[in-house]
Amino acid sequence: MQTLSLTTPDDFHLHVRDHEALPYTVAATARCFARALIMPNLMPPVTRLEHALAYRERILSACPSGAAFTPLMSLYLTDHTPVEEIDRAVDSGQIHALKLYPSGATTHSDAGVTHLDRVMPVLERMAIRQLPLLIHGEVTDPDVDIFDREAVFIDKVLAPLRQRLPELPIVLEHITTRQAVEFIREQTGRVAATLTAHHLQFDRNAMLVGGVRPHYYCLPVLKRKEHRLALLQAATSGDPRFFLGTDSAPHAQSAKESACGCAGSYTAPTALERYAQIFDEQGALARLEGFASHFGADFYRLPRSTTQVTLVRSPWTVPASLPYPGGAIIPLGAGSTLTWKLAHD
Numbered sequence: 020m021q022t023l024s025l026t027t028p029d030d031f032h033l034h035v036r037d038h039e040a041l042p043y044t045v046a047a048t049a050r051c052f053a054r055a056l057i058m059p060n061l062m063p064p065v066t067r068l069e070h071a072l073a074y075r076e077r078i079l080s081a082c083p084s085g086a087a088f089t090p091l092m093s094l095y096l097t098d099h100t101p102v103e104e105i106d107r108a109v110d111s112g113q114i115h116a117l118k119l120y121p122s123g124a125t126t127h128s129d130a131g132v133t134h135l136d137r138v139m140p141v142l143e144r145m146a147i148r149q150l151p152l153l154i155h156g157e158v159t160d161p162d163v164d165i166f167d168r169e170a171v172f173i174d175k176v177l178a179p180l181r182q183r184l185p186e187l188p189i190v191l192e193h194i195t196t197r198q199a200v201e202f203i204r205e206q207t208g209r210v211a212a213t214l215t216a217h218h219l220q221f222d223r224n225a226m227l228v229g230g231v232r233p234h235y236y237c238l239p240v241l242k243r244k245e246h247r248l249a250l251l252q253a254a255t256s257g258d259p260r261f262f263l264g265t266d267s268a269p270h271a272q273s274a275k276e277s278a279c280g281c282a283g284s285y286t287a288p289t290a291l292e293r294y295a296q297i298f299d300e301q302g303a304l305a306r307l308e309g310f311a312s313h314f315g316a317d318f319y320r321l322p323r324s325t326t327q328v329t330l331v332r333s334p335w336t337v338p339a340s341l342p343y344p345g346g347a348i349i350p351l352g353a354g355s356t357l358t359w360k361l362a363h364d
């Protein structure tokens with residue numbers, strides 16, 4: 020197959036940052052995605068409806084003219100989120116989820132939840148209103164090895180939460196382990212997981228063999244190959260509980276290439292092309308559209324997109340660097356070759 024047309028996909032996990040970064044980050048996604056679920060981990064975090072609505076306007080203002088792109092907003096759950104905020108959020112029609120960051124788990128998560136007991140009334144209201152909870156599924160206990168943090172979270176936090184509140188819609192975000200795949204498969208009801216392109220394409224060797232490669236450092240951290248193979252199987256299986264979320268997480272070059280580089284890989288400029296390559300290599304191109312364009316919209320009870328994008332098999336080289344506030348940004352895989360390209364680029 021030399022060309023591939025599919026319903027314009029949606030990215031159900033995206034960081035676009037704010038202000039002067041927006042023209043760059045929004046354009047990188049709007050070039051090929053119809054909608055994206057925008058993560059609320061700004062500084063300060065997007066905790067209230069009004070913050071999210073103002074942020075949405077800033078994103079729309081930064082959108083390239085002519086691009087039909089819709090940001091879908093989320094709120095950042097804290098120990099202090101009032102129960103009433105759930106009703107305000109749902110009634111606005113503009114908030115599609117709340118994001119749970121265990122405090123200290125990742126970039127800009129200091130305001131996150133310290134213990135689930137503190138947010139149970141909010142979660143109970145979300146279950147009643149069927150507002151999805153998006154979970155960064157890693158424990159932050161310093162005694163737990165960073166490579167085990169997702170699996171331990173599933174056992175210690177997520178499984179008990181499911182027991183306690185089975186009606187709460189949940190998306191386990193950017194899953195990285197076989198245990199996460201198995202957990203999702205065992206569930207009944209409104210539970211799903213997003214999969215990034217980079218966790219499907221790379222394992223931890225990409226980050227650590229031959230030198231430390233900071234652009235591959237993201238959270239949850241890349242795992243062993245056996246886990247990646249489980250993720251690939253889930254993504255290409257046609258199971259609607261696994262759908263696309265890039266977790267494209269831009270940080271300026273200087274913040275990544277540092278003695279203490281921050282977590283996050285900037286994949287938006289290459290993400291759809293990467294997913295196409297991954298599905299192609301698995302002989303599963305026919306299943307890309309469900310994963311990228313149907314299953315996420317169905318989970319969020321949104322209409323599927325009605326437009327199409329076309330990819331062509333035409334090798335191209337990922338730019339070495341891209342413009343970004345504060346200097347430059349390095350897209351993941353800078354200088355490498357990808358096999359699929361957007362037809363209209």
Ligand code: NCD
Binds near residue numbers: 034126127236239284
């Ligand atoms: C994200 C970021 O930079 O905002 N970083 C990352 O490594 N994925 C936060 C997150 O989603 O964990």
Ligand code: ZN
Binds near residue numbers: 032034058266268
């Ligand atoms: Zn993220």
